[in-house]
Amino acid sequence: xxxxxxxxxxxxxxxxxxxxxxxxxxxxxxxxxxxxxxxxxxxxxxxxxxxxxxxxxxxxxxxxxxxxxxxxxxxxxxxxxxxxxxxxxxxxxxxxxxxxxxxxxxxxxxxxxxxxxxxxxxxxxxxxxxxxxxxxxxxxxxxxxxxxxxxxxxxxxxxxxxxxxxxxxxxxxxxxxxxxxxxxxxxxxxxxxxxxxxxxxxxxxxxxxxxxxxxxxxxxxxxxxxxxxxxxxxxxxxxxxxxxxxxxxxxxxx
Numbered sequence: 001x002x003x004x005x006x007x008x009x010x011x012x013x014x015x016x017x018x019x020x021x022x023x024x025x026x027x028x029x030x031x032x033x034x035x036x037x038x039x040x041x042x043x044x045x046x047x048x049x050x051x052x053x054x055x056x057x058x059x060x061x062x063x064x065x066x067x068x069x070x071x072x073x074x075x076x077x078x079x080x081x082x083x084x085x086x087x088x089x090x091x092x093x094x095x096x097x098x099x100x101x102x103x104x105x106x107x108x109x110x111x112x113x114x115x116x117x118x119x120x121x122x123x124x125x126x127x128x129x130x131x132x133x134x135x136x137x138x139x140x141x142x143x144x145x146x147x148x149x150x151x152x153x154x155x156x157x158x159x160x161x162x163x164x165x166x167x168x169x170x171x172x173x174x175x176x177x178x179x180x181x182x183x184x185x186x187x188x189x190x191x192x193x194x195x196x197x198x199x200x201x202x203x204x205x206x207x208x209x210x211x212x213x214x215x216x217x218x219x220x221x222x223x224x225x226x227x228x229x230x231x232x233x234x235x236x237x238x239x240x241x242x243x244x245x246x247x248x249x250x251x252x253x254x
Contacts, residue, residue, distance in 0.1 A: 004052055005223050007230050011183030013057040014050060015198055015205070018042070020189030020213030027213075033077040038215035040085060049219040051098060051130040053226070057179045058132050061197050065105065065139035082136065083113050090120040097129035103175040104138030105146075131179060138175075140199030147173035174200060181205075184229050186222075188214045206232050 018039060025035030043060065050058045063078060070078075093100055102117045109117070150173045154160035171177060182198055182205040190211040194202065208225045210217075233240060 004049075004219075005226075007053075007226055009230060010053045010055055010226055011206075011229055012055065012180040013059070013182045013184075013201075014055055015059040015061070015182045015185045015201070016046065017061045017185070017187040017189075017191075017195060017197055018214040018217075019187055019191055021215060023189065024213035024215045032074050033081070035213075035215060036078060036081055040081070042214050042217045043085075044089075045218045046222055047093075047098065047130070047132060049222045051096060055130060057176075058130060059103075059135060059176065059182070059198065060133070061135045061138070061195075063104075063136045063138070064196060065137055065142055066196065068108075068137075079110070079113065083116060086113075086116045086120050090123060093132065094124050094127065097127045098124065099127040099129070099131045100124045101131060101133045102136055103133050103143075104136045105142060106137065108137050133176060133179075135197070139196045140194070141196055143175050143198075144200055146175075147171075171200070176201060184208060184225065186210070186225050188212050188217050188221075204234070204236055206234065 021035035021039045022032045023035070024038065025032050028034075046060075047058060062082070067078075068075060090100060100120050100123075102121065106114055106117060147170055151160065151165055151170065155162050155165075176198070181203070182201045184207075185194075185197070185202060185205045186208045187193075188210050190209070192207075192209045198205075206229055208228050210221060210225070212221055235242075
């Protein structure tokens with residue numbers, strides 16, 4: 001097993017836009033689905049790296065609500081690959097104490113795929129290690145809207161007063177409720193945009209963009225992202241002087 005680099009801290013929650021599968025395949029004159037299949041190895045390496053580093057949550061953008069617009073053959077292949085990955089990988093995740101959660105509007109998936117998702121989540125539900133969130137048929141705008149709809153229904157039914165809706169209350173109705181805020185968002189493939197990913201959850205996230213295509217992303221690339229992350233000063237609205245003073249205070253208490 002490869003020895004891990006040492007960092008003073010790692011992000012509690014990492015989110016990744018796994019971009020570049022198609023371009024990776026095209027550069028090798030392969031069909032697009034070959035890039036998605038190659039990307040599965042990068043998922044394994046990243047999940048393993050995050051678990052070994054003690055990251056609490058890893059959220060992977062696997063299939064956006066806009067991806068249905070892609071060619072029908074590619075979409076069908078992606079759904080088959082998703083089913084195959086669930087069949088092959090879930091037992092390994094369970095063995096390694098990893099909890100799987102699929103977030104997004106699952107109603108559009110086939111009945112068979114929905115059943116497999118339910119089975120996979122149930123098998124790993126009690127695991128206490130890394131939480132692996134797979135965002136499938138997910139959109140950040142949809143996530144906010146579905147939370148607003150749930151709250152509106154509670155207000156309509158008299159279970160909640162509108163004045164009781166706070167940031168924390170709203171967050172409790174989103175798909176990643178109960179998990180740490182996203183600390184670091186990694187996007188591969190060279191693009192520098194959010195693409196309707198975790199809009200709410202990126203409020204104070206740090207962003208790391210790499211030109212590497214997703215199939216070429218490995219533990220070394222993950223460590224490079226962590227290296228940048230630990231070098232950032234996260235102020236959360238405070239001044240640099242305040243943050244530095246707090247860090248010095250923590251050091252003196254040690």
